[in-house]
Amino acid sequence: MEWHLIFILIAGVLINVSESSSITERNKFILYYGSDSSEVFSIADGTKLLNSLHFDNLKKTVIYVHGYIENQTSVSVKTIVDAYRQRDDYNIITLDWHDDASGDYLLNAVINVNRLGKALGAIILEIINAGLEVNKLHLVGHSLGGQMVGRIGGEVRSKSEGKIVLKRISALDPAFPGFYGLFLKHITHDDAEFVDIIHTDAWRYGAPEDSGTVDFWPNGGKSLQAGCPRRGLKLLTDNDLCSHWRSWRFWAESVARKGTQQFNAVRAKHWSAFKEGDVGREEGVVMGNDCPTNITGTYFLQTNSESPFARGEAGTKYTEII
Incomplete structure (x- = not known):
């Protein structure tokens, strides 16, 4: 066991205890609407989302949670928001937690996944009790955000004594360091009725093992993904x-x-086994937003090396891609 990491995490807990009252004040929900407009809410006032003229409770609602050292101007957030904006059947909300997702990774950001996730579990439960359709709520998170949405789902289940369980959580390469092999809980299939996970950088920045109801491993789930350049020595660069x-x-x-x-x-x-064609085929199984929620297990596929990445049925049979 990595005792020096455990010491750092314990120290982080002690350092952050005094700040617990402010964590709900400095983090925000951002509701996007129209082609380029948004509305900001303190997470402590999350129930006010339901009263916004730009929120439609008849639509499905997605809350997206970004990863380490990201914010609302990060390419990932913009890309996800723009994708949902191209549809008319979703309320798209992001969690802006950039202050708590920054600084020292273990001492600050990892600790805050648990602290903020716990607080958000109670807040999401309040919003549901205030009228948000739980059957239409979908949490999506990347990296540290992928671990955060799991913590939120677990808290909703726990705080409601199992009476309310989120229908779906999707984790996009949920963070590996600090969550596997240590005492911090990582996302699991128990965090929602359906938990789908996409692995693309296993054992590096991403989770190293199956953790969800269903786990997808495109191109094997590890680096380098098709089309990605060799990593350099410098961490957290675009190549890395x-x-x-x-x-x-x-x-x-x-x-x-x-x-x-x-x-x-x-x-x-x-x-x-996938490369050798030793696979089981089921109709309609796709990775991503349209993944059927009645499946379980471990799935593989191959993608193109550049956008558009999806290969359809061709992606279910291994070929050498140059």
């Missing part, structure tokens, strides 16, 4: 993060439905 970022790029493409193909996937024991 390319594989990790593929998860939200795949997701945005599945939401916007820009291409004619979907991310068709097949069940397999591992990547080698």
